[in-house]
Amino acid sequence: MSLSLIILAFVTLLAASAAMSLRNLVHCALALAVTFAGLAALYLNLDAQFVGFAQILVYVGAVAILIVFAILLTRSGDTPNEAVLAPGWISGIAISAGVFTVLGWAVLNSKALPSSGTLSLAPAATVKDIGKVLMEQYVLPLEVIGLLLTAAMIGAVVIALKEPSKSSSSRGDEAQIKKTEQVEPSHVGSYVGEKKGAA
Amino acid sequence: MADKIDQIFVTLKALLLGYVPEALQPLVSGLLSVLLVLSVFPGIFALVTVIERKGLGRIQNRLGPNRVGIPFTKIRLCGFGQFIPDGIKSLTKEDVVPRAADKVVHYLAPIVMLVPVLLAYAVLPFGRHMTIADFDAGLLFFFAVGGAVEVSVFMAGWSSRNKYSLLGAMRAIAQMISYEIPLILSAVTVVMIVGSLNLSEIVQQQNAYTHGLAHWFVFTPWGLVGFLLFFIASLAESNRCPFDLPEAESEIIAGYFTEYSGFKFALFFLGEYLGMFAIIGLGITLFLGGWTSPLAALTWIPSYVWFFGKLAAIVFVFIWIRGTLPRLRMDQLMNLAWKFMLPLALINIVVAAIWHFMAVDWPRWLVCSALIFGAYVVLGRGLMKHQKLGKRTYRFAE
Amino acid sequence: MSPLQTCLLISALLFAIGFAGAVTRRHAILALVGIELMLNAANLNFIAFWRYGAHPEALTGILFVIFSIAIAAAEAAVGLALIIAIYRHYRTSNLDEVKDLKG
Structure with a gap:
């Protein structure tokens, strides 16, 4: 257990708590970006270089930005005045505390954890090795992931597309207002969706 | 000596x-x-x-x-x-912070901008044996830290509570996300041919000569297309003209750093230029042979001189373009990225694969060039189809 | 406490934080953020087991995390698109106000 691991863990967990407890949603998203970066640093600390860089590229560069876009498109960028917690939040906290207790107890008392080799040298995981395994042993999952990403891209674009206005007769004015508001979000939303699929 | x-x-x-x-x-x-x-x-x-x-x-x-x-x-x-x-x-100069601004985020944005940009220099080979951190996944590292710049742009734009700042930030993020894809895909061709993400290894592969001419990747059909795509995308990534919509002075003042002044403004300015140098350095490393010399007869010139010479040449081209081309419109920008550069980059990957597996002879030059030229013609026509481009007519006051 | 146990405890705490946020916050985007945190906690476990496990040369943990990152990205894209669609329909993204599936 090294000092760097403790510091990184502290930063990551602090940012995660901030991401889940701040009132302003944009602050939450920025704290989330810090959490992702901290996790990437933890991966680097555990000698998983490729995964750490991929984590920054995908999570900080794409997912955090995507969340920020969603926050602005749903107009929730301002600090809300009403309650931010759901009515049954006390039981929620209690359950999550229970989950942590059980997990922590299991981790500390498990006999199945490999105790030997804890201080072994860093295992070699070069990009070449990862690529080789990915192309030989795990080629089917790779293809499935490609299919999944394509489906997600199409799905996200379809969901975020502008709905055809069907209630033009009954609520004419309101529909008109909605329509003018919707023009920009659908535009940006589809770009964001496309980005995810291609990345 | x-x-x-x-x-x-x-x-x-x-x-x-x-x-x-x-x-x-x-x-x-x-x-x-x-x-x-x-x-x-x-x-x-x-x-x-x-x-x-x-x-x-x-x-x-x-x-x-x-x-x-x-x-x-x-x-x-x-x-x-x-x-x-x-x-x-x-x-x-006085450091003015708007009263409505989100103080902490406003303060942190220029720092978040500068740190990843400086980190990117860690993996660039400036000369023979002159790489600071020779990562196995150096190229991935470069693109990963580049992603953090988008976060800082958003932080600056959102925290200023200014419509021009937010508009500029949204433009910048949409543009960076769109052009990051052709940027990365054009770099993928080089990774395919070299078989490594290590930038020193990529330069080393280009450090060979036939008939006195270097094996730079830009001298192959896929490399030329890759370099041009990379060049255009890097113009867009560094928010340079003709892709300077995020900071179009005539439309949105200065974009996402409208509300910054004094030292923080200088930091943004510095971050933007350092980002530009870094991405040019990457382009040089990937396609223009890094620190190698173009001719075998010129190898006596020190390697870092070649690197910085190429850097200076491309910076000059950037300035030249800024002085020459007008600014694109937002829809033209998006069309260019998604309908032209992305398909061309994907086809270029296929071409690079064909190049890799065909015999080293003249037919592969023919096949690859024909494929790229065909794709260019088809995509270019598709891009121009719905644009009614005719001779512009002027109406003058009589 | 061995390094492996430290990593597992960190990830358990991260999981609990994500779970608490996903359950208690009203805003739909924050529920999604909580789910992302839980996924990341699982990823950290995989990396820790790969690093301190018996067979690091098999790279199973790393491959699992790479696939998991790809899936999480797809999930975020679709989830946020859903939230935007819900917002357009109900003019709110608070989960407790979105109670019926009928338009």
């Missing part, structure tokens, strides 16, 4: 490290490299600001700054001392 001059910085560093106790050596070695990057690239930034102003001035048929030289002397240096008063001015 040429070898010694080539390795002068490496030997100098080893010499300095000799005086340091064993335990501190990694730390001091890192510090020395960081110090070098922190002094060389801001220095280049200072020079480039003057060169850009002078160059734009020449293009627009005026002189540009030509007064300031060395302070307290009569030496004027054709105005190349201009960056000194510029720097003093931006450092001593």
Whole structure:
């Protein structure tokens, strides 16, 4: 257990708590970006270089930005005045505390954890090795992931597309207002969706 | 002798490290490299600001700054001392923070901008044996830290509580996300051919000569297309003209750093230029042979001279483009990225694969060039189909 | 406490934080953020087991994390698109106000 691991863990967990407890949603998203970066640093600390860089590229560069876009498109960028917690939040906290207790107890008392080799040298995981395994042993999952990403891209674009206005007769004015508001979000939303699929 | 001059910085560093106790050596070695990057690239930034102003001035048929030289002397240096008063001015200006601004985020944005940009220099090979951190996944590292710049742009735009800032930030993020894809896909071709993400390895592969000409990737059909795609995408990534919509002065004042002044504004300015140098450096490393010389007869020139020479040449082209081309419209920008550059980059990957598996002979030149040319014609026609481009007619007041 | 146990405890705490946020916050985007945190906690476990496990040369943990990152990205894209669609329909993204599936 090294000092760097403790510091990184502290930063990551602090940012995660901030991401889940701040009132302003944009602050939450920025704290989330810090959490992702901290996790990437933890991966680097555990000698998983490729995964750490991929984590920054995908999570900080794409997912955090995507969340920020969603926050602005749903107009929730301002600090809300009403309650931010759901009515049954006390039981929620209690359950999550229970989950942590059980997990922590299991981790500390498990006999199945490999105790030997804890201080072994860093295992070699070069990009070449990862690529080789990915192309030989795990080629089917790779293809499935490609299919999944394509489906997600199409799905996200379809969901975020502008709905055809069907209630033009009954609520004419309101529909008109909605329509003018919707023009920009659908535009940006589809770009964001496309980005995810291609990345 | 040429070898010694080539390795002068490496030997100098080893010499300095000799005086340091064993335990501190990694730390001091890192510090020395960081110090070098922190002094060389801001220095280049200072020079480039003057060169850009002078160059734009020449293009627009005026002189540009030509007064300031060395302070307290009569030496004027054709105005190349201009960056000194510029720097003093931006450092001593009042730092205005809007009252409605989100103070913490507003304060952090320029720092979040500058740190990843500086980190990106860690993996660039500036010369033979002159890479600071020779990561196995160096290219991935470069693109990963580049992603953090988008977060800082959003932070700056959102925290200022200014509509121009937010508009500029949204434009910048949409543009960066769109152009990051052709940027990465054009770099993928090089990774395919070299078989490594390590940037030193990529340069090493280009360090070979046939008939006295270097094996730079730009001299192959897929490499030429890849380089051009990379070049256009890097113009967009560094928010340079003709892709400078995020900071279009005539539309949204200064984009996402409208509400920044003084030192923080200078930091954004610095971050933007350093990002531009870094991405140009990556382009040089991937396609233009990094620190290698184009001709076998010129290998006696030190490697870092070649790297920085190529950097200077491409920066000059960037300034030239800025002085020549008008700004794109937002829909033109998106169409270019998604309907032209992305398909072409994907086809280019296929072409690179064909190039790799065909025999080293003239047919592969023919096949690859034909494929790329066909794709270019089809995509270009598709891009231009719905645009009613005719001769522009002017109506004058009678 | 061995390094492996430290990593597992960190990830358990991260999981609990994500779970608490996903359950207690009203805003739909924050529920999604909580789910992302839980996924990341699982990823950290995989990396820790790969690093300190018996067979690091098999790279199973790393491959699992790479696939998991790709899936999480797809999930975020679709989830946020859903949230935007819900917002357009109900003019709110608070989960407790979105109670019926009928338009």
